Each structure stands twice: as C-alpha cells, then as structure tokens.
Amino acid sequence: MDKGFLGTNVITQIGIIVRDIDKVSQSYADFFGIEKPKWFWTDTVDVARTEFKGASSEARAKLAFLDCGQLQVELIEPDEHPSTWREFLDEQGEGVHHIAFVIKGMKEKIAVLEANQMPLIQRGEYTGGRYAYMDTFKELKVMVELLENDN
Template structure:
C-alpha cells in the first residue's frame, strides 16, 4: 500500500545542523556509548552537481553519520557557500534540519511535491545515488529530504 505523497512513511534519517561537527559527534558518541563517527566532506560541485534554489552551487558540507538501529543521525557542518544547510543554520541555529526518506523515481516525486506546494530547495548527487531537499518547513517545521540510491 502506498503511504502519502512519498509512497513511504518510514523515516530513515534525521539531519542535524551544527557549527562544530567534531565536538558534536564526540558528544553523541559519549552520550550513546558508540564510536565517534568519522566526518567527511561532501563531493565537490563538479561531481555532486549541487543546485541550490535552481542555481549551480559550490556548497559543501562536512558530514558524520551515526547509525541508531533503523534510524540514522546525520550531523552536518556546512561551509560558507549558499546552501540549504548554510541558510537554515544561519536562520534557525543548530538543531534539526530534515527528516529523510528513501524513495524511487526522484524526478516524479520532486514534481509531485512541487505541485502540492513543496518546492525543491536543493539537490545533488552522491556516490551511489541522489538527494533532494523539499521545502516543507511551513507545514512540517522541518525539511524533507528525498534519497534515491542507484539499483
């Protein structure tokens, strides 16, 4: 059975924006008694093909992932280039940025959400797939990230 607009209602990830990823990832590791995750930079623009508000963007972010059973926490420390991460951190401060869902048919899902009043804010590629941040903040108080892995 299909679940809502996405066809999936299982949250796979919560993204949290931070100013100092090393400090915050150590705090999570200490709190949960797990190894400190290694932070790594997102791919450069030529590989990531990042677009922010419809324009090519040089934006990158340092990411650290903490697997918590069926849910993954993603810590995000953005660089200074305009991006959903930088804009959101500057406007709202540190804290939750998005909830993410695995989907199939990225172009179709983005179009469907846009026609339902949730515009595409940022998209890009990562090794093995692609992502899209949809602006659902007004209604959901957090952004929705669509994740589509290559088959």
C-alpha cells in the same frame, strides 16, 4: 490505503546542522557509548552537481553518520557557500534540519511535492545516488530530504 506523496512513511534519517562537527560527534559518541564517527566532506560541485534554489552552488559540508537501529542521525557542518545547510545555520542556528526518506522515482516525487506547494530547495548527487531537499516547513514544520539510491 495508499502510501501518500512518497510511497513510504519510513523515516530513514534525521539531519542535524552543527557548527563544530568534531565536538558534536564526540558528544553523541559519549551519549550512546560508541566510537566517535569519522566525518568527511561532501563532493565538490563538479561531482555533486549541487544546485541551491535553482542555481549551481559550490556548497560543501562535513558529514558524520551515527547508525541508531532503523534510524540514522546525520550531523552536517556547512561551509560558507550558499546552501540549505548554510541558510539554516545562519537563520535558525544549530538544530534539526530535515527528516529523510528513501524513495524511488526522484523526478516524479519532486513533481508531486511541488504540485502540492512543497518546492525543491536543493539537490545534488552522491556516490551511489542523489538527494533533494523539499521545502515542507509550512506544512510539516521540518524539511524533507528525498534519497534515491542506485540499486
């Protein structure tokens, strides 16, 4: 059997939108009995080349990561600029924003999903790779994030 649209069915990450990353990351640390993860800002638009709904956006977010075996929990506290993170927080409140998959062939995967009525919402770069959020809510009831790492 082929591997569907993405070439994988392994979920790498669950992304959760939060209002207060310090408070929520401490809650997760207490829950798991681990050290509180440090948060950091995403890169500025000149480095990240962030695009939201086809337009450049200065959007940034505080991120904290918790490694839970095969799955990573990503906490995201968005700034005030237009982004999928800010839109989700404003419209839905805190909660699960996306599930992420590590893929190869970002442009091709975006094209496949868009051909199946799952449009690109936001994309950007990070040190060592790139990401794309695809609007899969109608079909999957959650957003999908594609992650492509450089070697």
